[in-house]
Amino acid sequence: MTYFVNITLLFLLVLTAASATFLVKELISSVIILGSYSFFLAIVWAWLGAVDVAFVEAVIGAGLATVLFLVTLFDTAPKDTRLRRPPPPLAGVIGLPLLGFLLLFVANDLPPFGDPASPAHVHISPVYLQQSYADTLTPNVVASVLMDYRAFDTLIETVVIFTAGIACALLLKESGS
Amino acid sequence: MMFELIGDWLQRPNYIAFVLLFLWGIYIMVTRYNLVKKLIGMYLMQTSVIFFLVTLSAKRDATVPILLSTTEAVQPEIYTNPLPHVLTLTAIVVGVATLGVSLALADAIYKKYGSLDEEEILKRLE
Numbered sequence: 001m002t003y004f005v006n007i008t009l010l011f012l013l014v015l016t017a018a019s020a021t022f023l024v025k026e027l028i029s030s031v032i033i034l035g036s037y038s039f040f041l042a043i044v045w046a047w048l049g050a051v052d053v054a055f056v057e058a059v060i061g062a063g064l065a066t067v068l069f070l071v072t073l074f075d076t077a078p079k080d081t082r083l084r085r086p087p088p089p090l091a092g093v094i095g096l097p098l099l100g101f102l103l104l105f106v107a108n109d110l111p112p113f114g115d116p117a118s119p120a121h122v123h124i125s126p127v128y129l130q131q132s133y134a135d136t137l138t139p140n141v142v143a144s145v146l147m148d149y150r151a152f153d154t155l156i157e158t159v160v161i162f163t164a165g166i167a168c169a170l171l172l173k174e175s176g177s
Numbered sequence: 178m179m180f181e182l183i184g185d186w187l188q189r190p191n192y193i194a195f196v197l198l199f200l201w202g203i204y205i206m207v208t209r210y211n212l213v214k215k216l217i218g219m220y221l222m223q224t225s226v227i228f229f230l231v232t233l234s235a236k237r238d239a240t241v242p243i244l245l246s247t248t249e250a251v252q253p254e255i256y257t258n259p260l261p262h263v264l265t266l267t268a269i270v271v272g273v274a275t276l277g278v279s280l281a282l283a284d285a286i287y288k289k290y291g292s293l294d295e296e297e298i299l300k301r302l303e
Contacts (some may be wrong), residue, residue: 007288010194013228017198017221020204027213030237034217041224047203048235049242049257053227053265061271065220072280076287088208096200096207103196108185110192114237121236125260126253129242133251139244141259146266164274171281172249 006113009044016040032067038062052142191232198225210295212283216276223272227265234261 016037024030038061046054111118128149129141138144146154186193198221205218234257242252242259287293290301 007190010190014194014197015202021201021214021221027211030214030217034220038224041228044228045231048231049239050231050234050262050265051241051243053231053262053269056266056269060269061224065273065276067218068277068280069213072284075284076213076293087204088204092207094206096204099197099203100200102198104186104193105182107189108182110189111233112188113191113232114235116236116239118233120233120261121258128259129244129253129256130251133247135242139247141242141244141256142262142266145259145263150263153267156284157270160271161274164278167278168281171278171285172280173291 009047013037013040013044028070028073031066031073034069035062037067038065052140052146191229191235195225195229197234198222198228201225212286212293212295213280216279216283219279220272220276223268223276227268227272230261230265230268234258 016033019033021030024033032062038057042054042058042062045051045057054105117119128145132141133139133143136144136148138148202218202220202222202225205221206215207216208260209218236254236257237257239257242256242262283293286298290298292298292301
């Protein structure tokens with residue numbers, strides 16, 4: 001039963017991605033459907049137990065990314081957003097199926113989906129789960145790892161975002177004058 | 178051999194979805210001429226990799242990584258793995274920051290050359 005729910009969710013996910021890129025004719029609709037794809041990813045992640053990632057995806061992915069796309073589209077001419085489908089280049093026809101075949105061929109080297117004994121689950125993550133409350137007094141392990149064990153990583157991440165903001169401001173200012 | 182391969186795939190539906198979304202994103206980036214369309218492909222690729230990491234953190238019969246009791250000893254097998262969640266949180270935010278910079282670049286290109294179409298821009302560059 002759970003397996004079929006799983007498969008259905010993944011199928012719907014791929015379907016929204018498909019409609020965002022292939023089925024609709026305008027870029028604006030494409031972008032809105034991409035936002036719905038992000039919300040759908042947030043549902044999948046809440047279902048997988050990654051609630052913090054689901055929050056961030058709903059706010060940053062579905063909200064902020066869609067707003068950025070829409071602002072760009074409103075800033076550019078609508079006549080330029082028509083869809084043009086050139087014949088795909090040789091790399092797209094031969095290279096990508098080959099890459100896909102290679103990726104699928106090595107599938108059995110990965111642990112099965114949801115396997116509790118996979119290497120990622122038995123190596124270091126139990127230590128974090130067991131000791132984080134004693135170390136940080138925070139029941140949410142994701143928050144304690146993000147803001148305490150890896151606080152410098154999070155600090156430098158804000159530097160990255162600050163740099164991106166400066167780059168955006170400079171680009172838009174120069175093109176405006 | 179072929180049946181074994183299909184059996185392996187059915188145990189890893191998350192990996193199949195990841196490969197589909199990833200190749201799809203690259204395909205859109207390679208084939209489309211419109212710059213915003215290319216960025217939509219890039220966004221699909223980013224989310225596919227994040228999707229792969231988060232699904233690796235899933236455990237059967239496990240709940241969210243928030244401790245149910247702070248006084249008893251923790252049983253790690255009833256919580257999903259929190260470490261990929263932390264890494265993907267950073268990846269989502271940085272991904273959207275780079276997306277914002279690329280959209281600003283597309284906007285600047287449009288203001289300078291009057292088009293978002295790749296061939297059109299190349300024509301006007303000459």
